[in-house]
Amino acid sequence: MPEKKIRVRFAPSPTGPLHIGGVRTALYNYLFAEKYGGKLILRIEDTDSQRFVPGAEEYIIESFRWLGIPFDEGPHQGGAYGPYRQSERKVVYKQYVDQLLEKGLAYIAFDTPEALDAKRFEIPNFQYDASTRMKMNNSLILSKEETDRRIASGQQYVVRIKIEPDRLIVVNDLIRGKVTVSSSILDDKVLYKSIDQLPTYHLANIVDDHLMEITHVIRGEEWLPSAPLHLTLYDYFGWKDTMPQFAHLPLLLKPEGNGKLSKRDGDRLGFPVFPLQWQDPKTGEISSGYREKGYLPEAVVNFLALLGWNPGDDREMMSLDELVDLFSLEKCSKSGAKFDYKKGIWFNHQYIQLKSDEEIAGLFLPILEEKLTTCQSNVVCNDQMLVKIVGLVKNRINFVQELWEQTSFFFVPPIAYDEKTVQKRWKEDTPAQLTELTAVLESVEDFTSKPTEDAVISWIETQGYHLGSVMNAFRLALVGESKGPHIFDITEVLGKEEVIRRIKRAVREIKI
Numbered sequence: 001m002p003e004k005k006i007r008v009r010f011a012p013s014p015t016g017p018l019h020i021g022g023v024r025t026a027l028y029n030y031l032f033a034e035k036y037g038g039k040l041i042l043r044i045e046d047t048d049s050q051r052f053v054p055g056a057e058e059y060i061i062e063s064f065r066w067l068g069i070p071f072d073e074g075p076h077q078g079g080a081y082g083p084y085r086q087s088e089r090k091v092v093y094k095q096y097v098d099q100l101l102e103k104g105l106a107y108i109a110f111d112t113p114e115a116l117d118a119k120r121f122e123i124p125n126f127q128y129d130a131s132t133r134m135k136m137n138n139s140l141i142l143s144k145e146e147t148d149r150r151i152a153s154g155q156q157y158v159v160r161i162k163i164e165p166d167r168l169i170v171v172n173d174l175i176r177g178k179v180t181v182s183s184s185i186l187d188d189k190v191l192y193k194s195i196d197q198l199p200t201y202h203l204a205n206i207v208d209d210h211l212m213e214i215t216h217v218i219r220g221e222e223w224l225p226s227a228p229l230h231l232t233l234y235d236y237f238g239w240k241d242t243m244p245q246f247a248h249l250p251l252l253l254k255p256e257g258n259g260k261l262s263k264r265d266g267d268r269l270g271f272p273v274f275p276l277q278w279q280d281p282k283t284g285e286i287s288s289g290y291r292e293k294g295y296l297p298e299a300v301v302n303f304l305a306l307l308g309w310n311p312g313d314d315r316e317m318m319s320l321d322e323l324v325d326l327f328s329l330e331k332c333s334k335s336g337a338k339f340d341y342k343k344g345i346w347f348n349h350q351y352i353q354l355k356s357d358e359e360i361a362g363l364f365l366p367i368l369e370e371k372l373t374t375c376q377s378n379v380v381c382n383d384q385m386l387v388k389i390v391g392l393v394k395n396r397i398n399f400v401q402e403l404w405e406q407t408s409f410f411f412v413p414p415i416a417y418d419e420k421t422v423q424k425r426w427k428e429d430t431p432a433q434l435t436e437l438t439a440v441l442e443s444v445e446d447f448t449s450k451p452t453e454d455a456v457i458s459w460i461e462t463q464g465y466h467l468g469s470v471m472n473a474f475r476l477a478l479v480g481e482s483k484g485p486h487i488f489d490i491t492e493v494l495g496k497e498e499v500i501r502r503i504k505r506a507v508r509e510i511k512i
Ligand code: GLU
Pocket: 010, 011, 012, 013, 045, 201, 205, 217, 218, 219, 220, 223
């Protein structure tokens, strides 16, 4: 148990819909915070105005609301460390940039984008660093007066960190262990831009983690290369003692296992890579989401939790509370996790089975109402009936939407009969047998499943009819094809009148 009060953050940039990998990152942060009685903060990293996408922040908040992952602090709910949108913290960052400039740990650079492009063209693998900075256009080679004059005259500039070469930087990652790199591979990253008076990601991220008293930075592996620079910044600011611990989560890989999971994999194989459906505000393009596809939030959470972590045994079904209980960063894997989307479907099937028939019926109702309006059915179906119907077929579905396909015949009597089934199941003596059957059913007083079944079976036996032939034709008359649950469960739901009506209609309509 860590001694300090745990504070972790999820820090997305609102550049579009939240990728499912980001959802996993937030989930692990949540599990970690909950486990140790800590706090989870949502911080919106919107300092890159070029990449800002309207609606993305709302999308992020709505995604976690749907998934049942609450934040303790954030732009939508406030908190003692706010504001939680970096664009609203502009004034905070400037003083830290000035601190580094005063200490000589950063410098002002006037190189234009064109000049930088020319350098990149001239020198292969050009990097703005100790080997090149003295040949560039910056305050290290200009006099203080000249630098001040340029700034005063309104020339745009950036502030770059001054990285000392040949130093060893050791990142102690809670998942990856010790990662050692030489500072010589780092470049003098831009920390601040005068043009929009905003810091870049690196500076804002470090300053905010410090000011928000973040104890652990749990984030995707793609941020591991930034860690040495971040450590250097902590060092330059003199914050090493309170520096958060790092944990870089394994990559989510394509279902086949090689390469990073992308939106294209989802399009190719037909699974969403976003929690909610998203419509691009510029192009209007729609990307599918787990919610709209019919996934239950519990299933998505359980599925994601196991992508890169396991409880140490082969347990698979775990509620959010159980996950909190079992979670640990030590059990996170170093190697990438294959995005086995079929497992996600399996989880959805399992969670549907765990829900009560009432709950699933409630989720199905809006879909049912829409379908019934489209096919202009005037069937009256009460809640109790619907719950019963759902209970009969629940174990056959992976998604609530599939319930219509499984149950439509309850609501819309067959008007056509599947030809193949007719050929196979409708014999010459079928009409006479089914007409007799209507009389048998008429006399059944308790029309629930078992008594009806007993009456029908005993009639078939007495008459010496072939059980299979009668039952298959009976099903065809009720359903219109050869599918569906136990036939006497169907008759119980449909009721005597409707069952007899359907048999009579089939006898009238089916010609062989
Ligand atoms: N804003 C970064 C992102 O979009 C945050 C990375 C971090 O967690 O440090 O993921």
